[in-house]
Amino acid sequence: MNQPDVLREVVAVNLGLPMFATALSDQGARVAEVDWQPPAGGDPTVIAQLTRLWGAHGDRVAQANADAVARIEAAAPRAIDVARAGEVIEALREDRVLLHSGPPIAWERVCDPQRRALVAAAVFEGWADDREAAARMLADGSIVLEPGNEHGHVGPMTGVCSPSMAVWVVADEASGTVAYSTLNEGPGDTLWFGVGGDEAVERLRFLSQQLGPTLSQLIRREGPIDVFGLVAQGLSMGDELHMRSQATGNLLLRDLAGGLAAAGAEQEARFLAGNHHFFLTLTMAAAKCASLAAVGVEGSSVVTVMSRNGTDMGVQLAGLPGEWFVAPAAQVQDALLRDGYTAADAARDIGDSAIIECVGIGGMALAAAPIVAAFFGGDAAAALASTERMGEICVTESERFRLVNKGGAGTPVGIDARLVAELSITPQITTGVLHGSNGVGQIGAGVAHQPVEPFRAAVAALAGRLDEGS
Amino acid sequence: MNQPDVLREVVAVNLGLPMFATALSDQGARVAEVDWQPPAGGDPTVIAQLTRLWGAHGDRVAQANADAVARIEAAAPRAIDVARAGEVIEALREDRVLLHSGPPIAWERVCDPQRRALVAAAVFEGWADDREAAARMLADGSIVLEPGNEHGHVGPMTGVCSPSMAVWVVADEASGTVAYSTLNEGPGDTLWFGVGGDEAVERLRFLSQQLGPTLSQLIRREGPIDVFGLVAQGLSMGDELHMRSQATGNLLLRDLAGGLAAAGAEQEARFLAGNHHFFLTLTMAAAKCASLAAVGVEGSSVVTVMSRNGTDMGVQLAGLPGEWFVAPAAQVQDALLRDGYTAADAARDIGDSAIIECVGIGGMALAAAPIVAAFFGGDAAAALASTERMGEICVTESERFRLVNKGGAGTPVGIDARLVAELSITPQITTGVLHGSNGVGQIGAGVAHQPVEPFRAAVAALAGRLDEGS
Numbered sequence: 001m002n003q004p005d006v007l008r009e010v011v012a013v014n015l016g017l018p019m020f021a022t023a024l025s026d027q028g029a030r031v032a033e034v035d036w037q038p039p040a041g042g043d044p045t046v047i048a049q050l051t052r053l054w055g056a057h058g059d060r061v062a063q064a065n066a067d068a069v070a071r072i073e074a075a076a077p078r079a080i081d082v083a084r085a086g087e088v089i090e091a092l093r094e095d096r097v098l099l100h101s102g103p104p105i106a107w108e109r110v111c112d113p114q115r116r117a118l119v120a121a122a123v124f125e126g127w128a129d130d131r132e133a134a135a136r137m138l139a140d141g142s143i144v145l146e147p148g149n150e151h152g153h154v155g156p157m158t159g160v161c162s163p164s165m166a167v168w169v170v171a172d173e174a175s176g177t178v179a180y181s182t183l184n185e186g187p188g189d190t191l192w193f194g195v196g197g198d199e200a201v202e203r204l205r206f207l208s209q210q211l212g213p214t215l216s217q218l219i220r221r222e223g224p225i226d227v228f229g230l231v232a233q234g235l236s237m238g239d240e241l242h243m244r245s246q247a248t249g250n251l252l253l254r255d256l257a258g259g260l261a262a263a264g265a266e267q268e269a270r271f272l273a274g275n276h277h278f279f280l281t282l283t284m285a286a287a288k289c290a291s292l293a294a295v296g297v298e299g300s301s302v303v304t305v306m307s308r309n310g311t312d313m314g315v316q317l318a319g320l321p322g323e324w325f326v327a328p329a330a331q332v333q334d335a336l337l338r339d340g341y342t343a344a345d346a347a348r349d350i351g352d353s354a355i356i357e358c359v360g361i362g363g364m365a366l367a368a369a370p371i372v373a374a375f376f377g378g379d380a381a382a383a384l385a386s387t388e389r390m391g392e393i394c395v396t397e398s399e400r401f402r403l404v405n406k407g408g409a410g411t412p413v414g415i416d417a418r419l420v421a422e423l424s425i426t427p428q429i430t431t432g433v434l435h436g437s438n439g440v441g442q443i444g445a446g447v448a449h450q451p452v453e454p455f456r457a458a459v460a461a462l463a464g465r466l467d468e469g470s
Numbered sequence: 471m472n473q474p475d476v477l478r479e480v481v482a483v484n485l486g487l488p489m490f491a492t493a494l495s496d497q498g499a500r501v502a503e504v505d506w507q508p509p510a511g512g513d514p515t516v517i518a519q520l521t522r523l524w525g526a527h528g529d530r531v532a533q534a535n536a537d538a539v540a541r542i543e544a545a546a547p548r549a550i551d552v553a554r555a556g557e558v559i560e561a562l563r564e565d566r567v568l569l570h571s572g573p574p575i576a577w578e579r580v581c582d583p584q585r586r587a588l589v590a591a592a593v594f595e596g597w598a599d600d601r602e603a604a605a606r607m608l609a610d611g612s613i614v615l616e617p618g619n620e621h622g623h624v625g626p627m628t629g630v631c632s633p634s635m636a637v638w639v640v641a642d643e644a645s646g647t648v649a650y651s652t653l654n655e656g657p658g659d660t661l662w663f664g665v666g667g668d669e670a671v672e673r674l675r676f677l678s679q680q681l682g683p684t685l686s687q688l689i690r691r692e693g694p695i696d697v698f699g700l701v702a703q704g705l706s707m708g709d710e711l712h713m714r715s716q717a718t719g720n721l722l723l724r725d726l727a728g729g730l731a732a733a734g735a736e737q738e739a740r741f742l743a744g745n746h747h748f749f750l751t752l753t754m755a756a757a758k759c760a761s762l763a764a765v766g767v768e769g770s771s772v773v774t775v776m777s778r779n780g781t782d783m784g785v786q787l788a789g790l791p792g793e794w795f796v797a798p799a800a801q802v803q804d805a806l807l808r809d810g811y812t813a814a815d816a817a818r819d820i821g822d823s824a825i826i827e828c829v830g831i832g833g834m835a836l837a838a839a840p841i842v843a844a845f846f847g848g849d850a851a852a853a854l855a856s857t858e859r860m861g862e863i864c865v866t867e868s869e870r871f872r873l874v875n876k877g878g879a880g881t882p883v884g885i886d887a888r889l890v891a892e893l894s895i896t897p898q899i900t901t902g903v904l905h906g907s908n909g910v911g912q913i914g915a916g917v918a919h920q921p922v923e924p925f926r927a928a929v930a931a932l933a934g935r936l937d938e939g940s
Contacts, residue, residue: 238707247707257730257740257743258743260730379877380875404708408844
């Protein structure tokens, strides 16, 4: 909208600290305030690196980023099977390897809920007779820890995957990328929430021995699942696909209903119907598959991994494949916790699920899901503002993921680490909150503001790499 | 928002016809235009009736309307069975009776698509060997026509119901009201779209002999379906529940998935999954059930029936039970038609589905479904504006149906015929468009602006009734 009359009457423009504006307006002047902060928190080293990445290397990075985003957008990840993890993930063919969420970590630094999940996975595999023995094997290295992200696997929250677990196999035919994620365990006492009791292990058996094989048969019979096709529909049904994917999950269940009935698979149908988060790990595997298509685009500052293990948070860039940039994981902010719990009880931010934000959904698409904003006390306008803020750190808007609440505009896609470092705006991840020590599992939900340091470190490394090459 | 500067500079305020404003602004003056129209189109008789209904009878009508809306809002319609229509609808126990949408009508005036559906229903029942014989029986009165609304039945579009068809049985335990609607036939060649060929009749056999009994078993096994509970969720998933109810239908399918699998009901599951409008008639039966709870509240100007048969449109008020107020059915406006068809091909507005708007959803809740507005070229703001406009003719906002896109506000509920008559704002019904003569069925979709005359006639009758009593 035009506001010529207002602009003509402005006598001062204030950048940054509001106290100056207040002083002026107290004297009767009309002041336009601009929310300005010094770039990169005023750090001269980072400013110098950013200056090169926008200046001397600017064209090259821009081209590389356009290429990286085009690869992400072109990927059409389809679930082509549900399989035993040990049969499809190379690293799990070795004996006694467990995958976990987040960057690499030694057992000593693993947070409490992830420890409980790893121990339970070892018991589930039959590697140890009891949990004490399992913990000893993890401590002495006879069970090996590997970050899932280094093996095409992404897991929610504690993100543990062991060879006998059932995983979605999601592939992009054109680029040849493949990614995996465990079948979501659902609510209650489960490994993803850091609960490792007998009930959680029993559910893993149902998933691996019953639901997994049934889903595998269904996919063979009904054809592969076009994950992002369902996601695009779900975005117009109140889902942003990270905190909330139940409409999208119901679209999948609709597609599977005939096959489930034909198979007489009552227990499987009831499990799918009773798990609001069932679609989550399918979205994650598809997002990982699409992100992998961008890995290795030289010079690109597009983020291809954002991942947390409850101790550290790590980032990777398309232009620096395999290199982790790490800082301490965030405390979850603005959390709504169950009665009887306080912020002091909460584990730090955890899970591989932020891969979702790397492809333009989840926190990027909050405008699609005002009910998620409402959960945290916001409204539709707040949800829209959140998406617009995320647009400030992204390369472009998605062609395939569109927001009916934003006039059909595409979601922001392609997080540019330069913009994150410069603006100090980090991706916001709405996420569950786990108990930090007592093993009760999820105690709430909140917003994890990712640390800016890994993005700044990644920018520094990319500037160095490009300086060498020029 | 405050606009003090603007208001201070206004030198003239223009009410009504814009030509005066244009004349002033051409002379350089700033003019604030107000979209004003004389009440009731300036009709002195209607103005006099309205004056009594807001004045002398105002308190009584207000109390009655509050009571009527409270009854609508308190109703908790649940699908308790799917049954053979002839077993549950008294009028269909008689031989050779057919129900149809809209107000009462003689065969001679029945529109082409409804004729085709009635003829096909007679063939389906085996009352006639061929369509010509069936048409003769309808013409000579050996098959009797009854408006569904007079027997607790509401049907979409042509709205035909015959004794052997399967109907949802939806009941409100507290008020004791019960309503019925046929199982939705889905897309393609079907009676509801005015297509009466052999394929359409064959589908009726599947619905009555296979899907109906299976759904009846499922309800017995899984329990009654809380229709408005699902609707309330669906409103946060992009459905307004008239043009679009697929998210809500998927919620139902999710609830039924286990039972369908247990029954091995593959064909039924595939039919439900393939019919985006499956939930429509469940919403309609529930809306009729809730509206019936308000029928007979003396003095109430709340609309309890809005219904069209492609020839006439009819209205009933809570305070004048059983009395029809009728005018010619509207031509559907702003229609998007399939290639090769023009407005001249279109049948007039048809169907009982506007019962949905009587309980605060459908057109009342367009803000929930910006994608429906987008279908007609609008956006989220247009959808919100539409709901706000409907709020001008309603008694209050719903406590149970809430709009996350409107800050959690309730949908407008309880259409007050006084407000419709006074403001000349009639409910907008987004609806399908049928071919008017050649039997091809649906040729598009559009918006039916309901005629104001039946609302004015109803207001006149209510004023007369209250004058007598006072």
